[in-house]
């Protein structure tokens with residue numbers, strides 16, 4: 596299947612695949628006029644249980660759910676995996692078939708970025724460290740496409756995963772700063788039974804790497820244990836996370852930190868809500884994970 600007009604089909608429970616943004620906007624306005632509450636779940640496809648948990652959260656709170664599937668070129672760097680990013684539209688639609696979704700929005704790249712496109716959103720300050728430093732231009736692409744999605748799919752509420760913790764903060768700040776009237780919800784990280792955070796990129800991992808990838812989760816568990824033991828100084832925690840990653844033969848670490856959960860500035864002591872953040876390569880695959888630390 597390719598995202599063209601032939602995709603405008605019923606998939607189940609009235610879910611309609613829409614490739615045209617204006618048609619989607621119209622359909623949503625029609626429902627809103629009837630007083631229906633609309634929930635938006637933006638994704639890049641290759642759907643897994645993490646995505647489906649967002650859909651369920653949206654369905655719980657909203658009358659009509661729209662899921663967007665768009666691998667957004669502007670958030671990938673030149674050395675990143677845009678070309679090989681998994682595109683599995685057919686099985687994505689199957690995964691959504693039982694989820695009581697009203698619309699699946701599958702725009703083409705040329706629809707989102709037509710010839711002559713040149714306007715980008717400048718990301719907020721919270722986009723600068725961590726992912727912002729490692730992936731130059733990434734959040735500029737993210738906030739631009741998310742704002743476009745908010746305009747094409749004018750929902751009451753949009754659902755994002757804590758899995759991309761910094762992205763969520765960045766989007767919250769963008770929405771607040773630009774007076775976007777979409778409420779942003781944060782949904783918990785869905786993990787595999789052994790703890791690995793679900794990710795579309797996990798499918799790049801071979802068996803050995805899949806095992807190594809658990810190092811990220813174990814590193815976060817180390818910190819949680821330290822917090823439970825009453826440790827409040829973060830230096831030992833960061834060292835313990837680094838050691839857990841190295842022991843798991845994860846040597847290429849982009850960052851490991853414990854940061855203020857609102858500003859993302861690193862903190863020395865756990866005296867406010869904090870988040871442990873990790874980004875590291877397992878083989879050629881870059882993975883991220885995090886956990887909130889409440890004291």
Ligand code: AMP
Pocket residue numbers: 637638639640644645646648649754755756757758759782783784785786792793794795
């Ligand atoms: P993506 O398709 O990777 O751009 O992700 C789309 C949305 O799903 C984002 O809001 C992610 O944070 C969220 N998401 C991805 N993985 C998970 C997960 N394991 N648990 C919860 N949400 C997730």
